[in-house]
Structures are given as C-alpha cells and as structure tokens.
Amino acid sequence: MATRRSLIRRIAAPAAVVTAALVLTACGGSDSSSAPSGHSGHGMGSMSPAGPSGSASATKGGHNAQDVTFAQEMIPHHRQAVTMAGLAPSRAASQDVKDLAARIEKAQAPEIATMSGWLKAWGAKVPDDSGSGMESMPGMDHSGSSMPGMMSDGDMKKLQKLSGDAFDKAFLQMMIGHHEGAIAMARTEQAKGAYGPAQTMAKSIVTSQSAEITEMKKMLGER
Template identity: 45%
Template sequence: MTAFTHVPRRPLHRRLALVGIVAAGGLLVAGCGGDGDTKGMDHTSAKESATSEVTPTSEATAGSAAGAFNDADVSFAQMMIPHHEQALEMARLADDRASNARIKSLAGQIEKAQDPEITTLKSWLKGWGEPEKASSGEMPGMHHGASDKGAMGGMMSEGDMRKLKAAKGSAFDRAFASMMIDHHKGAIAMAKDEKKNGRNAKAKKLADDVVKNQSTEVATLRTLLDRL
C-alpha cells in the first residue's frame, strides 16, 4: 500500500490574495517599461493642461490691453487732444453768448462728445508709454500768429479766439458757426489720415466716429450759417 504525504491546502481566501499580488506585480512591470512601451501614446491632453496653467506676465497683459500701435496712432492722439480741447473752449462760450437755440444745442452736443474722447485719448497714450504732448517740432500748427489758423487741422489762432470771446448774440452765432466748420474740417482730415495710416483698432474706430459725427455737424452748421 502506497503511502501518500498529506499536503495541507491553503484556505481559499489566501489563494485569492496570492493571485491578486501576482497580477499587481505584472501590471507594475508593464508600467515601468521603456520607450518601446509608450510609443503611440497621446500626450496632447497633458500638454494642453500644462499650457492652460501658464499665466501671462504683467507686462504682456499691459501690452495686450494697450493694443498694437504705430507712429500714426500716437500722432493722432497727441494732436487730437489739443484740437478737442479748443473745440470745448469754443463750445463753452456759447452758453452765455449765443442767441440761437440751435447753436447752443450743437455746442452742448460737441462738448458732450469730445470731453470723454479727450480722456480716452490720454489713456491710450499712457498705455502706449507715450507723452500726451509731442515736441513742438513734431506738432504742426501749435504756434499761431495774429491771424494764422495754424497748420494742424483748422486750429483757431489766438486772434480768432479773442474775436469769438468778444462777440455776442447773432454776431457770436455767425462767428461760432464759421469757425467750428473750419475746426471740424481739420479734425475730419486728421481722422481720415488715422484711418488710412493708423494701426490701433480702437484709435481707428474713434477716427471713424469723428469723421461721421463731425461731418454731420458741419452740414448742420452750414445750414444754420445760411439762415443767420
């Protein structure tokens, strides 16, 4: 009779545990494979995730806010600021000097439109790192003689402004309408130049608004001047 050695069987739960360990070890080896094991894997999502977490520097953010610009944009802003400021000075005279209601209304309209535009133009120059005023050699028409209206877009001379301040009633109405037509025509010419040669999208949009709005005002002033 053959004798058999009895080998005790492991409990079922221990056998299952052993199988689990072996399987886990196989997965670990596969995960640690070389380059040949990772060929064909798509890392795009990981790259995109890493890229999306990169935040721009403060300088890049500031540059983006200011927008791309060129010399034409800078000149437009620097020249339009004093041009608008003189228009405001002329418009504010109408309150106690004009006799025509339409002249007073139009003067108020000019003031309402151009005052905030001055603030906008100054903010652009600050964002671009440019001065609000160009040097006298770069700013044509800023030195006016007794009767010179200047080369910069219809700017009134000191003599013109003295005459306007001294006028009252219908005389003021006629002088204001005539001078503002010339003044607006100068602004329109500068704005058209900006539309043609400028680069900054916001500056070109403002220039387009100047052309449209002031062309309409010129037509109104001409009609009024014919009736005064």
C-alpha cells in the first residue's frame, strides 16, 4: 500500500505543477490582455465627459472680446457703405458703378443683420442705427476716428452733392478706401477671433472686397 501511495504521489505532483502553470498562464494572459483594454476604456471614459463638456463650453463661450469688437465696429462700417451705395442709383453716370453699388448693398445689409443677431445673443450692445438716409450722414462722423476706412462727415457731404462722372470718381475712390479698412478689420478678426461664423464672415469680406477693389481700380483706370 505504501508503495502504491508513493507511486500515486509521484504521478500527481507533476500533474499539479502542470495544472498550476496552466492556471498562472491563463491568469497572466487575462491580465495582460485586459490591462490595455481596461486602460483604453478608462482613457476613453475620462475623455468622453471632457468631449461633450468641452463642446458645450465652446458653444456657450465660443466667442471672445475680439469677436464682439469685430461685430460692433463692422456694423457701422457696413452701414456707411450701404448709405454710400444708396446714393448711386440717382447720382452715378456709369451703369457699372450702379451695379457695383447694388452688389455692395445686397451683400452688406444682410451681414449687418447677422452681426446684430450675434451681439444680441452674446448680451453685447448693438451699435445704434443712426439711419441710412442722407439726412443722417453727418451723424456718422463719430465713428470715423476709430475704424479704418470710415468716411468723415465732410467726405459724406461732398459725395452727397456730386453727380455724374464726378460722383462716380469720388464714389470709387472713397469706396476703395472704405473696403481697405474693412479688409484690415476682417484680417484682425481672422487672426484674433474665436467665433467660427465671425471668422467665416471675415474671410468672405477679405475675398469679396479685395475683388471689388480690383474692379474699382480698373473702373478708375478707364476714366
């Protein structure tokens, strides 16, 4: 019996060692395979709340002081351009000038409404609308010193009194300067702004008004 028990122990011992090794291998494989998965899951878990939170934060606070300044300054800037364009139908001699003025008014009037909407949504002040009629032109001079390209009170009064070829030349010269100022303001927004739609509008202003400057310079060169 003793010999039989000894034989059984000799056979069982290696089997136990093999079984233990298999168990340890399985456990080790499980740990090694689950560790990256667990780490990855934790990483995604920690990133997931941050993602929506970041998006919500960006949506809620997705503008900065430059965006507000851009809208508050570009609104009166556009208003003056629209006022100038409004003079062309009754004063310009050239149909090309009349057509250009119509395009300027068509492009910039909706942008004024859009920027006003941004400011209201941000709880920021919308610049007072002094009106776009000729009688309100003198009141526009208060913005001329702070924004590039804005016409002075004297410039606007002069343009109002002109007609024919003299109006066309003055209009084109003044609007070139006005556009150059708008482009400078738009480039500042592109460089320093944070609000996507405002930067998109700024890019559009740079592109469209640069093309119009080229067009106006050609018109002046033909005279």
